Amino acid sequence: MQNNQDVLLKVEHLCQYFPMEGGELKAVDNVSFDIKKGEVFGLVGESGCGKTTTGRSIIKLYNITGGSVFFKGIRICAGKRSYQDAMKSAKKEYGEKIKNASSEAEKSQLKAELDQIIVENKAKIKAANFDQKNCDKEYSEELVKKLNASYQPAIEAASGEEKAKLTAQYKDALRKAKKTKLVTQIQMIFQDPIASLDPRMTVRDIIAEGLVIQGERDKKVIDEKVYEMLELVGLVREHASRYPHEFSGGQRQRIGVARAIIMNPDLIIADEPVSALDVSIQAQVINLLNDLRDKFGLTILFIAHDLSVVKYFSDRIGVMYFGKMVELASSEELFLNPLHPYTRSLISAIPLPDPIYEKQRQRIVYNPLADHDYSVDQPSFREVKPGHFVMCNDAEFEKYQSILK
Numbered sequence: 594m595q596n597n598q599d600v601l602l603k604v605e606h607l608c609q610y611f612p613m614e615g616g617e618l619k620a621v622d623n624v625s626f627d628i629k630k631g632e633v634f635g636l637v638g639e640s641g642c643g644k645t646t647t648g649r650s651i652i653k654l655y656n657i658t659g660g661s662v663f664f665k666g667i668r669i670c671a672g673k674r675s676y677q678d679a680m681k682s683a684k685k686e687y688g689e690k691i692k693n694a695s696s697e698a699e700k701s702q703l704k705a706e707l708d709q710i711i712v713e714n715k716a717k718i719k720a721a722n723f724d725q726k727n728c729d730k731e732y733s734e735e736l737v738k739k740l741n742a743s744y745q746p747a748i749e750a751a752s753g754e755e756k757a758k759l760t761a762q763y764k765d766a767l768r769k770a771k772k773t774k775l776v777t778q779i780q781m782i783f784q785d786p787i788a789s790l791d792p793r794m795t796v797r798d799i800i801a802e803g804l805v806i807q808g809e810r811d812k813k814v815i816d817e818k819v820y821e822m823l824e825l826v827g828l829v830r831e832h833a834s835r836y837p838h839e840f841s842g843g844q845r846q847r848i849g850v851a852r853a854i855i856m857n858p859d860l861i862i863a864d865e866p867v868s869a870l871d872v873s874i875q876a877q878v879i880n881l882l883n884d885l886r887d888k889f890g891l892t893i894l895f896i897a898h899d900l901s902v903v904k905y906f907s908d909r910i911g912v913m914y915f916g917k918m919v920e921l922a923s924s925e926e927l928f929l930n931p932l933h934p935y936t937r938s939l940i941s942a943i944p945l946p947d948p949i950y951e952k953q954r955q956r957i958v959y960n961p962l963a964d965h966d967y968s969v970d971q972p973s974f975r976e977v978k979p980g981h982f983v984m985c986n987d988a989e990f991e992k993y994q995s996i997l998k
C-alpha cells in the first residue's frame with residue numbers, strides 16, 4: 594500500500610492495548626501523527642503515558658491492537674480491532690433490525706447489507722495480516738530489483754576479470770538485499786544504556802550485531818565500520834575490544850548511538866536517551882544526535898518526559914497524556930500558544946535560569962476532571978490552526994479559536 598512520500602513515518606489511529614485483570618489497559622489509544630523526512634519529532638508526556646509503547650509498536654515489537662503505521666509509504670503495522678468491532682456492532686444492529694423487519698423482502702435486503710459489511714471487514718482484516726507479514730518481503734524485493742537494474746547492464750558490458758569482480762560484488766549485495774528487512778531502517782536508542790547493552794559482548798560485537806544479522810561476513814569490513822562508528826560518536830577505536838561496564842553512562846549511550854547508526858537507518862527512535870544521564874552529560878549526547886542529524890539527514894522520533902529537553906531540539910512536538918495525544922504543533926507554536934491545559938502544566942514546570950522569573954513562576958497543575966466538561970460532548974483531536982492540533986470538544990474548540998485570535 595502506498596502513501597505520501599515526503600512523510601517518512603505515518604502513524605494512524607494507533608492503539609496498543611494490554612490485557613489486564615478485568616479488561617484492558619489502553620497504553621496507546623487512537624494516536625495519530627506523522628514524521629516528515631529530516632525532521633525531529635518530540636514525543637512528550639509523563640511517565641506511563643504510553644511513549645515507549647508507541648515507539649515499540651512502531652518497530653513491530655507488538656502486534657498492534659488497532660490502526661496502521663506506514664514507513665516509507667509501506668504499511669508495516671496494521672491492527673484489526675476496529676474491523677472486528679465494526680463487524681460485531683453491525684451484527685448487533687442488523688440482528689435487531691432483521692428481527693423487527695415487517696416483510697420477508699426487507700429481511701433479505703437487511704441480511705444482504707449485513708453480509709456486505711462482514712465481507713468488507715473480513716477483507717480489511719486479511720489485508721492487515723498480509724501487509725504486516727509482507728512488508729519486509731515487499732521491501733527486499735524492491736531492493737533486489739534496484740540491484741538488478743544497476744548491476745546487470747554493467748556485468749553484461751564487462752568482460753574477463755572485471756566481469757568476475759562485478760559478478761562477485763553483485764552476488765554479495767544480492768544475498769544481503771534478500772536478508773534486509775524494512776524495519777531495520779528504524780533503529781531505537783534506549784533510555785537505559787546499562788540495561789540495553791549486553792554485558793558479555795564486546796563493544797565491537799554490540800555495534801556490529803545488526804550488520805552481522807543482515808549478512809555481512811567480511812571481518813575487515815565489519816571492523817572498519819565499527820571503528821568509523823566509534824569515531825563518529827566521539828569514542829576511539831581502542832574501545833572496540835572493551836566491555837560495556839568499563840564505560841561511563843554517557844559513553845554507553847554513545848555506544849548505543851553507534852549501534853543504531855551503523856545500520857544506516859532512515860529513522861531513529863530515541864527513547865529518553867538522556868533521562869538516565871547526569872545533566873552535564875545530557876547536553877553532550879543531545880549535541881551528538883544533532884550533529885548526526887545534520888551529517889546524515891536523519892529523521893528522529895525523540896521521546897522525553899519533560900518539555901525542556903525537546904524544546905530546542907524538535908521541529909514539532911506531540912504531547913501525550915494517558916495513552917492519548919492531546920496536543921501537536923511546531924515547537925515554536927507549542928511554546929507560544931499552548932492550548933491544552935496539560936501542555937500548559939508541562940510548560941509551567943520548566944525552570945528558567947532567571948531568579949526573577951523563578952520567584953513568580955506558578956506551577957499549573959492539570960486536573961482533567963476540573964479542566965474539562967466532557968459529560969455531554971466528547972473530545973476529539975482537532976486542528977485549531979493549520980498544523981496545530983488539540984484534543985478538545987466543541988466548546989473548547991471555540992474557546993481555543995478565540996484565544997488564538
Ligand SMILES: Nc1ncnc2c1ncn2[C@@H]1O[C@H](COP(=O)(O)OP(=O)(O)O)[C@@H](O)[C@H]1O
Pocket residue numbers: 611618620638639640641642643644645646647
Ligand atoms: N508489555 C506490557 N504489558 C502490560 N502493560 C504494559 C506493557 N508495557 C507497558 N505497559 C503499561 O502501559 C502504560 C504505558 O507504558 P509506557 O509506554 O512504558 O509509558 P512511558 O514510556 O510513557 O513511560 C503503563 O501503564 C505501563 O505499565
Ligand SMILES: [Mg+2]
Pocket residue numbers: 641644645646864865
Ligand atoms: Mg518510557
